[in-house]
Amino acid sequence: MSVEAQKETLGFQTEVKQLLHLMIHSLYSNKEIFLRELISNASDAADKLRFLALEDSSLYENDGELAIHLSVDKDANTITIADNGIGMNRQDVVDHLGTIAKSGTSSFLQQLTGDQKKDSQLIGQFGVGFYSAFIVASKVEVRTRKAGESAENGVFWSSEGEGEFTVETITKENRGTEITLFLREEENEFADSFRLRSLVKKYSDHISMPIVMKSEPMPPAEGEEAEEPKDETINTATALWTRSKSEVSEEEYQEFYKHVSHDFEQPLTWAHNRVEGKLDYTSLLYVPTNAPFDLWDRDTPRGLKLYVQRVFIMDKADQFLPMYLRFIKGVIDSNDLSLNVSREILQEDRAVTTMKTALTKRVLDMLSKLANNEPDKYATFWKAFGQVLKEGPGEDFANKEKIAKLLRFATTHDNAQEQSHSLEQYVERMQEGQDKIYYVVAENHNTAKNSPHLEVFRKKGIEVLLLSDRVDEWLMSHLSEFDSKQIVDVAKGELDLDSLDTEEDKKAKEEAEKTFESLVNHLKEALTEKVQDVRVTNRLTDSPACLVVGQYDMGLQMRRLMEAAGQKLPESKPSLEINTDHPLIQRLNDESDDARFNDMAQIIFDQASLAEGGQLDDPASYVARMNKLVLDLMK
Template identity: 40%
Template sequence: MRKFKTESKKLLDLMINSIYTNREIFLRELISNASDAVDKLYFKSLTDKSIQLSKDELGIRVSFDKDARTVTVSDSGLGMTKDDLDRNLGTIAHSDSMEFKAENGDMQGEDVDIIGQFGVGFYSSFMVASKVRVVSKAYGACEAWGWESDGVEGYSIEAAERAEHGTDVILTLKDNTDEDNYDTYLTEYGLKNLIKRYSNYVRYPIQMEVTKSRELPKPEDAGDDYVPQYEDYTEVETINSMIPIWKRRKSEVTQEEYDEFYKTDFHDFSDPARTISVHAEGSLSYDALLFVPGRAPFDLYSKDYQKGLALYSSNVLIMEKCEELLPDYYNFVRGVVDSQDLQLNISRETLQHNSQLRAIAKKIEKKITSDLENMRDNDREGYEAFFESFGRGLKYGIYSSYGMQKDPLAGLLLFFSAKQDKLVTLAEYVEAMSEGQESIYYAVGESVERLNKMPIVKTVLGKGFDVLLCTQDVDEFCFTAMRDFGGDENGEGAKELKNVATGDLDLATEEEKKDAEEVTKDNEDLFKSLKEALGDSVTKVVVSARLTDAPACITTEGPVSLEMEKILSQGPDGDDIKSQRVLELNAKHPVFETLKAAQDSGDADKVKLYADLLYNQALLVEGMSIDDPVAFAQNVAKLMA
């Protein structure tokens, strides 16, 4: 028995219990080591003419013995001598692969891609195994050697038997416990699943003997009631796909192949709406294959939804969903990113340095934006279908970033145009603006049909200006964060975004403003009485310069509009969030004359009745609930009596 050094024992204990968080990656690590061993031999065959072999002779084999509780990973690679076993497996964190890469780095290319870096992946075996035996025969050697350890005190090395060059790693699995079921790794399904999940794109074939079923020939004397008989048989099958589709040029892959990969790997029954293939070379090289789904997943807007792209390094899965690769507003994008330049941490489960990942994420974000812009400009019908599913997230991206992301995202937004009767971009709205128009006008409500009937929308349209009809709860928050749209890089020429139901739209002519001032002055007592009747429900009652055929409307002052109040009231602190409401009266409407008559006659009760009716009626038009529906109904009945 050769003892592990004291520091090696401590490191081994750390390896088994701390560095790896997921036991099932042991197979990924062993297959990666096997792939490295095969790569080394193939590399030598390219540089040493005395080594005669073809790539077809190289591969990896995985098998299990349920009775003996063993899992074996075999390769036909370079193999190890007795000294290699002692140096590579007896010294923890010594990486022969790292040395190989350092010595031959300039000569590596697409044909050779050494994965190993830290010399610790092998020891992940002890997370699931009570004993590990390694039998290896170096290429060209006459004898094989066996290394064995329980991962506690030390290891032994002795002569062994192996017919051909290569290495067998034989794991004797631990017994099951109440918490851990190691029998999972002693099934055909369990091992195939791990191979496909983590090592599907290792460049060499990973083979297993699998059980299949076939129908037996029908006996000649079988009657009409014969029931087909079947038998099980075993066959060696290549489990992994080897060549990842994302490393192939787009010109070499059909859309049908992309669609099939997407539906299989991302468990969707619909074809993707867009496929984006990226091959970047330079200071940071990576391959990416991205998909915009054809429909939104059912849980897209739930708290349980997890965004992210599958992250690979040298064809080996590192993370199933790397969140850092996508901003939240592109959380619907699915796909993979593969880069051999990433600096992984020792466990290969997370990244050591995030600067490279951030650089890739930034480039991917730009690529997605560019592709969506292309879709918007060249496939409008498809883009409108995409926006119906995912537009809310783009709007939320602007709001949640306090407008910082409006430059890349604002151009992707679509809104319904009241004037053009279709969905338009903000750029298309600006392009169609009337001469002299300085603002982009929008209205927010429950539906396009309802917004089209709003008095203030009709007024703005009557002035010759278009109104964007916004029906999603995030719309107004998005516009509030944006504040304006367009203009140059200094903001010159930008168009302010204005809600038609808030603030001063400044649509009235000078004559209309003068008339409103005169009416206000002449009816000062009436407006005072109306304000007293409504109390704290409104901040003031004024003459409207924006109404045409409606008797009254509710507008707001300050940052909170009626729609915002409606949405925010659904939260835990909703009762504390109130808009500053203003009751605007149409002085040209017959109702105003009725109000004046009641005021002139000194009938305070009737003035209060009219005030309540007009206020609640205006709220209903805005789609707001009224505080006391019973009282409102009684007031209507009282007026009719």
Template identity: 45%
Template sequence: MPTETFEFQVEARQLLQLMIHSVYSNKDVFLRELISNASDALDKLRLAKLRDDSLDADVSDLHIELEVDKDARTLAVRDNGIGMSYDEVGELIGTIANSGTAEFLRELKEAKDSANAEGLIGQFGVGFYSAFMVADEVTLVTRRAGEQQGTRWQSRGEGTYTLEKVDDVPQGTSVILHLKPADPDNQLHDYTSVWKLKEIVKRYSDFITWPIRLVGEKRDGDKDAEPETLNSMKALWARSRDEVSDEEYHELYKHISHDWRDPLEIIQLQAEGTFEYQALLFLPSHAPHDLFTQNFKRGVQLYVKRVFIMDDCEELLPPYLRFVKGVVDAQDLSLNVSREILQQDRHIRMMQRRLTKKVLSSVKSMMAKDPEKYATFWREFGAVLKEGLVVDPDNRDALLAVCSFATTRSGDETVTLKQYVERMPDDQKDIYYVTGESRQTIDNSPHMEAFRERGIEVLLLTDPVDEVWVDAVGEFEGKRLRSIAKGEIDLGSEDDEKKDSEREKRAEEYEGLLGWMREQLDEDIKEVRLSSRLTVSPACLVADADDLTPALESMYRAMGQEVPHTKRILELNPDHELVKGLNRAFKEREDKAELAETAELLHALAVVAEGGRPKDPGRFVKLAAERLQRTL
């Protein structure tokens, strides 16, 4: 088959140009990425052979090989792993045809410095292209295990690449880098140097479970006979904590997660007894950009007796811990285990329960010992962790113990429910909370007025999941969780009782207005009543205690569930001059047409005050403009 030339996509060309003209401070990461790809290929071949013994593939000496030719200035990274077919090379290497590329380019432009930028290489799965940071030309030769014909891919990164089918290709993949000219002033980046290659492998890839061999340096056609193994190949999860440095753990985490940052926390677990397994888990220091998307790949790496089984085993941790990365090595599972078997295996369920409890206990320990580190964790992952309060009642108490929330008294800090309860006044019976889209919206909510005036602490909940978990949990230590935007509020001091008594006397005075407004706004509200929660605003909207909030209604509809629209209650502040004036006008005027517009405006203002949108924004603006004009 003749050689074919293809053009890169626009995004791929942009990516290549960034690599070719790289200003990254640490170009060494290219070798880390190529070795990581080779290791994955070896894992996949061993597993494929274990599952299908008839596969025509040699697995007797699986390894990664580095070979340098100083005279030709080439560096080859080879593996005898699973390899790729002609079509796979075109799909996986030739076009970078994945949705991550655009996101990678966007985040690359937003990276504040070169250290941030270089870390994005592996994170977005474009590690192969990091080779162009150090090479003028890259050649890839590969043959998929079980196939007879190989494929050669070649590019100078200038907008095109070539593909051709070739014969006599060994099983696996070879990536040959035609290195850029040597810089005599910078020997630290001479990738034909044996000591440099050893340094990079030791720093980034010592934990790789396959031997990484440096074959004898090529010069004048001679080749040393004995290759040198550069990595220790020790499984870090099988070693005690004092035998492994933090740097080694960090590099394993980066290899697994494709994150350039160090992990926030390292969690190690060794289970012995009837079912033995080892786990090495990591809490990241930063939430991935796609954590809340449907396509987010969650799960940890699963090994069985040091044999790699799968990359993203979802069954080992619940979805609300999907940010956790790591390795679990089980001793008693079948090597031929499938995802379907994992979903039903009782040992897997036992492991998930134990791992979940271990992660939560580690977060609790972090909260007590290192509040600053916990604050980072909660800022990045609190919203997803709270999902567990809804879906995992068995661990609800453990989850509540590690959750914290902003309050009206906490400033920039967060407090636990236990801390909130400990500082409640003796006469306060409930834990008060308010939900909203943002801290600013909540702070300006009319529902807060009476609580702010009386110094009562309120939880400020701004994550979408907050609308759900408060109902699922219901109470904490015998104290009911109560929304300040639902039901009638009785704050209960003596002075307030006097005010309430005065308002009861005025109820008869407002009875006509309340009934009339209820008729005027019948399509939108179920009741109009006087408020005990307002001190500044003229009106607000509240829900009955058991009603869905508008935000929760929207959430259910977004998930495709049909829910009926719930009418809400309009509360009026009888101490506000606008409400007083409206009541006087209602009693004095026969023609109430203009008052009907005022009632409509009052309702719309209550909707806007809580961050909502009037039913007819154009009409609202028109009415408001006319009223403003009359004041001039």
């Protein structure tokens, strides 16, 4: 088959066309970052070749000196970035250059708002760095060949960033990838070697392989021969994490974060540490500002960049941090892991377990420091990653207390929806004689703060945590105490306020139980299919009744979530607690008509369920009973 016969013109996915158009015409306010993205991709290609060559050195093809070459042609108004890394074959080119954010383009487009700053930050979350070339280029050409394949298997890719791209087979003698950008006329400022050198120094000085450009000799004096341009390395070419902290500036740390994370926002904080002793390793860990779009997709590869003795091993090594810290970005470089380490061996390595323990502690200490010293930044972190951190107490028993101190909640202290109060702050505000931490779980914040279960707590001025995230009830099932104080769900079991109840309160409840004993028994008969018990309550001051689950039963909110997910659960009935001071309960106590009593009992049960944020099994019957009751009152 001839080269021409192998040429194909293919169409981008429809969503990709939309995204390219947005990127080119509106998203980027800082155009110069295109160079950083392309150089980072070239560096990644070299890292992948190093790793594969550990088992097959022939992939180097007699050229083990890895480098990135940057060149400019002012006359043609082009920039070329070339690497001798792993390269791509034809299928790789179609897969990677014809598809953007394969698993999330649709979600990405839904998040775009037209707000240039916000939208440009989203780009980094979707791994679309290559396409940033179209910010400054009217056309992009790629010539590439995968290491280990013959010269005749080279691939040429070309596109003008509109609806189509062209792929054809070419002959390429050297492995690796060469990208040529045909700059738009208005972007010719970038067709200048001094401009490119300054951008490399600004964004990519930390890249651990040399970035090479031709020198620009001074014009020769009269009668002298012109000096030939020479190759010059224009970056430090030293892995940033191997340098001393005192030698690395804040700007360098920030730019390195963008390199390892492909994020466009600055990190919130970072920690750079070298450990020497039984284990010898260096870590550089970052806390991002924004959550990636796939944070909740547990199947998405994630983790730290792993190097062993400065040789790249794995891009997403997830064995070094627990799942609840999956948002952490960074690098770990160890001298204590084998160079030919495979994923399976890595999972079983005792050194990995030790390093995971130490790195987890370091991240939690970093977050604690952020919370104590920069609360505004921590509030930003919590908004982005709080629900993920709430997975911690259930996954990491050893660090449960540390994680608990990092948790933030909404509370009745101010009824605000923002989760800004720590458990330590709650304990500091506890009343004299209070020895428990109280919380309520509901479907949303408004339902939580208006829960009838809070009525007695408001009356006594006792603070209650307001939980409304889906993970909250699961969290609390693993967080039973804090600071030696029991954490109690106010909607479970019989409420015991211990010394907070006065003798007068206790006496009033005992008298009510005697006075309304007949009513309680009557209600048990009327609601026997819906409740396991009916009892007089000390929880309520304004509502007629509330539903309470058993002390060790699954909460109503968790039960609804499990059932909505299709889980089959054993039958469980709540208890109905009644407020004997409420006029409706007193009216019910005087009711002599059995049919009317049963209707009113059903209404009270349904209202208690609605107040909990529940859904009625038979809304039509509830409406019919309410209409009948209203009509009777109107007579």
